[in-house]
Amino acid sequence: MRISSAWYSFKQGIKNIRRNLIFSLASVGTIVSCLFLFGLFYCILVNFDSAMQEIESSISISVFFEDGISEENITLIGEQIRTRDEVNTLDFVSADEAWEKFANETYDDPEAAMEAFGDDNPLANSASYTITLKDVSKQAEFVNFLQGLAGVRSVKSSEYTADSISALNTIVGYVSIGIIVILLLVSIFLISNTITIGITVRKDEIAIMKLIGATNYFVRAPFIVEGVLIGLVGSVIPVALLYYIYDMVINYVVGRFAILQSLFSFIPANELFSVLAPVSLLIGVGIGFLGSWLTTRKHLKV
Amino acid sequence: MIKLEHVSMKYPAGTVALNDININIEKGEFVFIVGSSGSGKTTLIKLLLKEINPTKGNIQVAGYDFSKLKPRQVPKMRRKIGVVFQNFRLLKDRTVYENVAFAQRVIETPTRYIRRQVPAMLTLVGLADRYKAYPKQLSGGEQQRVALARALVNKPEIILADEPTGNLDPKNSWEIMNMLEEINAKGTTVVVVTHNKEIVNAMKKRVITLKKGVIISDVQKGGYIDED
Structure with a gap:
């Protein structure tokens, strides 16, 4: 794809989002809540896991x-x-x-x-x-x-402690994975809906594009851009929000309940987010891409 | 340039839109295709643009043999055809300039060519000073000229006009037809599907008449055949 075409597709993608603002915002909102919950579970899980390891190693x-x-x-x-x-x-x-x-x-x-x-x-x-x-x-x-x-x-x-700790670990793990998978599916569904509306609104334009001789990928590109941008915005917001909240909570808890520190130590925000931030971005952009890719493939056949 | 061999089109509902059609249009020809509604004109246009595939027979357009055409080659084939519609089909949220530039954008023409070719094309159709206007600010005749500029800007080998004068008054109709004739004089093959009896009779071009999916007449320098 030419640079001028890529730029054109990018601008059209942004235009799609603006034209379809309410649904775009709804999609962003779902991804934000999905990735916020994902991040929250991740923060809790990682800290829980590290606490468990500390306890385990003391058994x-x-x-x-x-x-x-x-x-x-x-x-x-x-x-x-x-x-x-x-x-x-x-x-x-x-x-x-x-x-x-x-x-x-x-x-x-x-x-x-x-x-x-x-x-x-x-x-x-x-x-x-x-x-x-x-x-x-x-x-x-x-x-x-x-x-x-x-x-x-x-x-x-100490048989009892060992058994219950590993069982608890497994349950918490499965429950979080289950909730996150459901949220991801909901996000993909909503993005797909948003893109479908975008396609419906631009039906005539797409028909003309095709008759003039636009390639399939050129017709699809603006919608993919739309999906990816929605995913990107939807992942940056919760990561930034969580970073801020996590830092605040840790400082508050450590300052207020000093005794907790002797039981286990929190994982520092920077260390936690060096994994969470790229993973969230990848998931956000990934579901944005997947949602729009699947939808355009379904609706824009030659 | 356009060749249909024993083409039949039967829709899944059972309607036979075209029945064993043979048409051969040479490069540089100007051809009218006439017939009342239900004669199969719309189906013919859809077939030529490969929006649908015939149930029988084969079609060749601008050197592309449809029976051997891969899906990804379809856009390449369509770039050889400039299409003009009865209802213009301009993008309402874009200016005259953008509507014409759009045709070049979608086939990924570099911006520097677009900047050169779009004004030239608007001058050709006499709308150079209206490039900033939106479609709703234009008359029907002006809108059709924009549509014609859009069809021409990619330098197609064939112009396919589907009822181009259907929504225009006689004066504007003639303007459009005169432009099509000029384009044809420069070597572009022009196929006009129309109802306009007056124009068909006055222009003395080749006329192919369809009735209920069959060609009932195909004459050089012909006229409009009144059915019944």
Whole structure:
């Protein structure tokens, strides 16, 4: 296509939007609300997911050894565990460290308590490995593996938490995908409607164009421009809006409820929007293009 | 230039619009196609522009054989034909200049050519000073001249005029017909579908008469045949 033709199509596309302003605005509005919701879900989901990961990584499994096990055997068990892909971190906690930790958490005056016991560690035989997993849903299977290892006396894990967290994650994921897909379909439908009205309004002009010898793509181009522009405007607005709102909410929450920060940290707006902005633009322009492309193909056959 | 061989057109509803038509129009000819409504004139025009395809037979226009024409070649073929309609079919929201330029835009003529050719074409049809006017500010005759300029601007090999004088008074009708004759004198093939008995009789051109989908007469320097 020539530059002058492309420019002409572009101007005609803008003209279409102006001539058909109410419907164009309705289409922009639907895409805005669709992508706003999409962005909102994304912000919540990503933060939720990162919070879950923080919680998941803090869910640990402890492995205790049989009495009188040698240090070589403990190292051997450690090596066997390390070979597994699910393992995120593996830390050795010696009996002394365990006792120190226990004393610190239990007694008002841990120094005195530790002195009282002297060298006689009440938690002798309590050396352990503390393991965190990359994916909590694999926990049950992994615990089975640990229990099968020679020299392992017992494995302690929190089954309930692990199961419910991974289930919640899955449900939230499916529900958001479902809502977003429905909204996308509604957007495509509305763009298609807007374009159809545009085509109907310009029916005579299109007929003349074709009789004069306009190629199909030349007839379609202004409508594609119209759809893409609607999609573009419809995606820029919610991204800008969300960026502003997200930043404000985070600042407010962090300032007001400082305690939340100790539980989990929000993902910074810049990091979040470096993904959300291009994805939203792509979706907006994509549905604009798809909606107008399908509609013109249906209505503008030679 | 235009050749129809055993062309029949039967609409899905069962109406036979054309029945075994043979027409051969040479380059540079001026031909009237006449007939009352229902004779198949409109169908013939639609066939020549490949808006519809014949149920039987073959059509050739400006070197394009319709039976071998791919969909993407249809626009190329149509660029060889300039069409003029009874109701002008100008774009109401555009000026005279833009209406003529539109014909060049849609076939992707570079802007610098458009700027040169559109004023030249408006001068030819005597509307150079009205280039800023909108169609509704023009008389019927002026509107048809704009339509003629639009049909001519792409330098077609054939001008196909569908009842070009149908909405015009005798004076304006003659102006348009005289312009068509001038265009024809310069070598463009002109096909005029019309009801206008007076003009057909006065111009002494080739006249093809259709009745109920059949050619009942095809004579050089002919006249309007009154049916009944």
